[in-house]
Amino acid sequence: MRHGRPFSRREFLLSAAAAGPVFAGVARPSTPALGELRRDILASMDYPRVALHRARVFTRVFQATEDKPWEVRKAMALREHFRTVPLYLRPGDSIAGSISETPGAMSLMAELGFGEIGTDMNPQWRGYLKGKVPPEIWQYWKTRNLWGRFAAANPGQRGPISPDSGQQAPYKFISNQGHLSPSYGELLKIGLGGVLKRVRDRKAGERDPDKLAFLTAAEESLRGVSEWARRYSEVLKGDLARIAAKVATEPPSTFHEAMQLIWFAHQAIHIEGHGWSCAPDHIDRLLLPFYEADKKAGRLNDAQALALCENFVLKMHDNTYWGPLELTQGLCVGGSTPDGQDLTNRLSWLFIEGGANLALPEPLLWIRWHPRIDQKFFDFCLGRLAQHTCFPLMWNDKAVPDGLMGLGVSREDAYNYIAVGCNELAIPGQCYFNPGATANSMRAIELALTSGKGYRGGGKNPLASPAAELATFDSFAAAVGAYLRDGIERTYRDDMLVLKATMEWGRTPFTSCFFDGCIERARDMALGTKYNILSCGGVFFANAVDCLAAIREVVYQRREATLVDVAAACKANFQGHERLRAKLLAAPKHGNDDPRLDDIIPLVERLRDTPMKEICRDPRDGARFGNVHITKAAAVLTGRVTLATPDGRLAGTPLASSVAASAGVERSGPTALLNSVCKMNAAKSWQSGYQVNLRLQNVMLANQGNRDKVRAMLNVYFNQGGQELQINSIDTEMLRAAQKNPGQYRDLVVRVAGFSEFFVNLTPEMQDEIIARTAH
C-alpha cells in the first residue's frame, strides 16, 4: 500500500480486494502422475549432487586415445558414455532421457574444468565438490582440460582450481558456452538416422584432416545418442519402449514421438556440455504438425497434449540443476513472421498453461509480443502470470529484430529470434549468445571521481584529468568515457583469450549438427556459426544514469559539492556526509519518466557504444558486437561488495537489476517506469537484449478488469518499442509472510533479476531486495 500518498477513494476501499489475495505459485499438475513426477524431481534437489560416470568414461577414453584429434576423442568418450551410463526413469515420467546416472545430480564436465559454481547464491553449499572428485580424475585433467590448457597458454590469467579449494569457477570453464537454441526442424524431418546419413555423405571423399576430424566426431556422437535411445527402449515398457526404439534412428510421426526425439537430442546436447541456458527451438511451431495430425487421426486430445507439455516442462526443470545454480532453461512460444503474421498456435497456449500448472522457477517461459498478437492469448498469458508469479516473460517483435538487423542479420533470420538464458537472445541454429567484453560504467564513474585511483586505491594510470580539474559536466562525462573505454578494451582482450581456448578445446560436434552449415562446412560451431554476434555486457545501467544525473545536479548545476567531496562521501559510505547524500538522493532518478534525464540516458548509452564499436570485433569473421544488459544475480552479489555510489546508494546494498530503475527509487508508477525504458534506444544500444522488471500486485492480474488495464498498458509499452518485460506478480504482504514462515511458502516462485527462484531459497538480503522493489 502507498502509505504517505493520498488514497483515491477506491483505494481506500481496497479491503475487499486485499482480503483474499490469490496465493501465487501453487502447483496444479494436470494429472496425478505428473504430480508425482514433480514431487520426485523437487525431492532430489535438496543438495548439490555430483555424478561421476561421465568424468570416469572421459578419463578412460582420453587416456586411451592420446594420438587422436581432440574433438574425435571427445566424441568417442561421449559415445562410450551413452553406451554405458546407467539409465533410470522417474515415476510418472513419459519422456525418457536424463542428464546423469543419478536423479538430481549434475555430471562433472572433467574435460572442461573443475570448480564450484553458484555458491555465492547459496553460501551454505560452499564446498559441495570437496572430496567428490577422485584424485586420478583431477590429476589427469588438471593440465589437460580446457581450463588447464587456458591457464598454461595464458600465464598470469587465473589458473586451474582444484575441486577441494571450494573456489568459485567462471561457468565458461566448467560448461561450454551454452546460451543457445539448436535448430530441430531438420531432425524432426529426417530423424537421427537421417542426420547421421548427411554426415556420412559429407564425409565420403573428404581428405582435409580437420574436416575429417569434425565429421568423424559428429558421426561418433550421433551414433552414441542413437545407441543411448535404443538402450532406453530395452529397459522401458509398452509404448514408451516403442517410441524410444523408433526415434533412435527414424523420424517421428506422432506428437509424443516428436517430443521424445527433441528431448533425446536436447538432453544429449546438455550432456555434451552445452546445456547452460539451452532453449529447444520454437517448440510450439515445430510440434504443431504432429499435434494436428494426431488430433485429426483421433490419437490425441488436448488433455493428453497438455499432459505431455507439462511432462516436457518437468524434464526441463529436472535438467536445470547444476550445483546450487539453475541453468536457466527456457521455452519460448508465439511470435510473428517478418510480415507480421501471428505464429501463436494451440501449443503456445498449452505450454503456457502447462508451465503455470507446474509453478516451477525453471524452465523460463517466454512469449514474443507483436502488434498483431491475439489479444485473447495475451490476456491468457497475463492471467497465468497471476497464477505463476513471473511467467511468461515477454520479448517484443517490434524491437528485437531491428537490433539484430543492425548487426547484419537478415530480416527473415532476425524474426526467427528466440529467448535463451536469463535475458539473452539467439537464433535457432544460426547464432548464439556469447559475451565478449564488459562495460562497467559504475567502475568508470568511480575512477573518474578519484583521478583513476579508485576508492580503495590501487588504480593504475590516470586516463583523464584529475577530478579537481574536471570543470564542466561534459569534461566529467568524457573522463568516465575514457575509463569505460579502458575497461572495455581490457575485458575484450581477456574474453578473446577465452574464446580462442574454447575454439580449440570447447568444441561440441554433436550440438554442431543442429547449427546451420556446420555439417556442410565440416566445421565445429565453436569456429563460427552463420552469425557470430558476441556481446558487450553492460552492468547497472540505471545506477549509472542516476549517478551522472546526481553529479550533474549537485556538483555542476547547484554547485553544492565538488567531485572530490562526492568521492570522499562515497568512500566513507556517507558517514558524516548525510546532507550530501540526501542531496544526491533528491536528484532525478531513472524510472520516473523525469524529463531531466532525457539527455543522460542516451549519454550513458553513448559512452559505452562508441568505444565498444571501435574496439570489439569477432576474431572469426570481424562481425560487430551487440550490447547486452548483464544481470543474473549480479545486482545483489556485486552490490554486496560495491562501496557507496554517487546516486546515494549505500555500500553493500543492491545495484540495479533492471535497466528500468535502481533498487527502490521508482515512485511514479508503472506507466512512468515504462516511459523511462522507452527513452532507451533498444535497436542501437541493446541489440542483444536488456531486462525490465515490473512488479505488479497480484490483484492487478488476477482481476479481469484490472488485467485489461495492465494489458492496455503493455500494448502501449511494446508499441513504443520497449524491448523486453518481466512482471513479478507479487503481494508484498505475502512475501513478508513467506519470510516469516518459509515452510508454508515453499512453492512461492519469484523472479530475481534474470532468473527465478523459490523465494524461500533466497538469502534474507535478496528477499529484502525483492520486497523493497516498489510494488505498484
Next chain:
Amino acid sequence: MTGRIFDIQRFSIHDGPGIRTTVFLKGCPLRCKWCHNPEGIGPEPQLSVMAAKCVGCKACLAACKEGALALNGSQKVVIDRARCTSCGDCPPVCDPKALEMVGRTATVDEVMAPVLRDREYYRASGGGMTLSGGEPLFQPAFAGALLKAARAAGLHTAVETSGFAEWAALDQIRPDTDLFLYDYKETDPHLHQAFTGQPNAPILENLRKLHAAGARILLRCPMIPEFNARKEHLDGIARTAGELPRLIGVELLAYHRLGSSKLRRFGFPTRMPESVKSPDAEAVREWNAYLARKGVRLVNAPPGAVSKVAGP
C-alpha cells in the same frame, strides 16, 4: 490560472474507466470522521513530519523561528504543533525530506504536463484524468480550467466529489466532465451532519439536478462499520438510486484503516475509535447482495455478491 494541489498520481486504475492520472486538489468543506486524506482538508500547505527519515542533522532547528522543532533521545525530529505556524521555512533545509510541505500552488500547465505524459495509455485503455481531493469543487475555477485543458487534449475526464458545493460550480464543470464519481455518505440528515460536519440536503439536491441535467454519475458509498454500515442506510442508497434511473450504478467502498498513519504525520488527532475495523470480505459481499436484491445496479462488486456485475 493557478490552484492548490497535493499530489498527482499516475496509473490510477480505481477511479473511473481505464488507466488514469488522478490530480488531488487541496481543500475540503467537509470533515468526515473517517477521512483518508486528511492532508487534503485544509487549503494551505501542511507540514508533514516523518521522523523515520530524519538523520538528526539539526538544520531545521536553526531554521525554525517559532522554536517548534527539537530532537528526541534517539536523535529524531519532534514537532510541537501548537507552535508551528506552517511557515514552510524548515523543509528546504531538510535534505532527507523528513520535513515536507504537502500541497503546492501549480498552474494548469504544470499539472497537465505530467498528466499528458500518459496519453497513450489513456488512449489504449479508455482512461483519462480524474480530479479528486480534498474536494475539487472547493476550487471551482481551477477545477474547471483543468477539465477544459484535459478535454482540449482529448482526454476522458472524471471528477470525484462530495457534491457539497454551489450548484453553479457543479453546473459550470458539468459540460467538461465525462463522469461524476459522486459520494453518498449517509442517509439520515442528523447523522450526516454529525459524521461530516455538513448537512446532506444540498448534496442530494445537487445530485438530482446533475442527474436531471444528463450527467453520467456513479454513486459511491463509503461503508464505515459503527457509522453508516446499517440496513437503514443501505435502504436509503437503494431508494436514492431508484429515483435516479440514468445513474450508472452504485459502488460500495469499504472502510480501511490505511489513513491512520497519515494522521500522525500531519499531527491530526485520531477521530476514529480503535474499535472500527475494516469490514471483512463477507460483510462487503452481503451489503452488495442486499442492494442487488433491491434492484440496485452495482459496480465493482466482489465476485459472488451479484450475478451480473457492471463496470462504469
